[in-house]
Amino acid sequence: xxxxxxxxxxxxxxxxxxxxxxxxxxxxxxxxxxxxxxxxxxxxxxxxxxxxxxxxxxxxxxxxxxxxxxxxxxxxxxxxxxxxxxxxxxxxxxxxxxxxxxxxxxxxxxxxxxxxxxxxxxxxxxxxxxxxxxxxxxxxxxxxxxxxxxxxxxxxxxxxxxxxxxxxxxxxxxxxxxxxxxxxxxxxxxxxxxxxxxxxxxxxxxxxxxxxx
Ligand SMILES: [Zn+2]
Numbered sequence: 001x002x003x004x005x006x007x008x009x010x011x012x013x014x015x016x017x018x019x020x021x022x023x024x025x026x027x028x029x030x031x032x033x034x035x036x037x038x039x040x041x042x043x044x045x046x047x048x049x050x051x052x053x054x055x056x057x058x059x060x061x062x063x064x065x066x067x068x069x070x071x072x073x074x075x076x077x078x079x080x081x082x083x084x085x086x087x088x089x090x091x092x093x094x095x096x097x098x099x100x101x102x103x104x105x106x107x108x109x110x111x112x113x114x115x116x117x118x119x120x121x122x123x124x125x126x127x128x129x130x131x132x133x134x135x136x137x138x139x140x141x142x143x144x145x146x147x148x149x150x151x152x153x154x155x156x157x158x159x160x161x162x163x164x165x166x167x168x169x170x171x172x173x174x175x176x177x178x179x180x181x182x183x184x185x186x187x188x189x190x191x192x193x194x195x196x197x198x199x200x201x202x203x204x205x206x207x208x209x210x211x212x213x
């Protein structure tokens with residue numbers, strides 16, 4: 001019986017609450033590209049479970065948050081999670097809860113709701129292979145006091161940078177690039193959001209037909 005539970009799909013028993021969710025379940029929307037080209041919003045994590053079956057997740061940080069309230073001291077855990085399918089879709093989310101496990105679970109759901117397409121390509125002048133191993137051009141992103149610049153690199157370079165940028169880039173499916181970070185990286189989640197924002201901006205200047213790589 002245990003095996004049945006393990007092979008059960010996460011979306012099994014899902015009752016969609018939104019129009020987009022119902023369209024996904026009915027098979028009227030069969031890819032995330034459909035959702036983004038039509039300007040629709042993902043409001044249920046199950047949409048991502050159905051449309052991106054190979055999604056991977058990484059816990060990027062766990063913090064402890066203490067807050068003074070009328071009822072006394074309230075302490076909670078904060079988790080930052082990134083999700084990605086390794087071929088151009090990425091999400092980052094954060095959440096707080098009294099238990100570490102539930103903070104991670106809630107952050108994972110948040111990350112799924114924030115999945116966006118990442119434009120990959122080869123913007124490296126040393127390389128010019130035209131394949132989707134890097135990003136098409138240099139991008140920058142910021143979150144709070146943390147900034148990051150991501151620079152296309154030639155094939156075989158690998159990812160040059162800190163642990164968090166490397167993990168997020170890997171989830172997005174970017175294999176070769178340099179990164180340069182600025183500011184204080186001590187705030188939990190800031191670096192992950194900065195990388196997410198910069199990768200997200202790869203779609204700022206292209207049209208939907210360029211999405212498929
Ligand atoms: Zn290349």
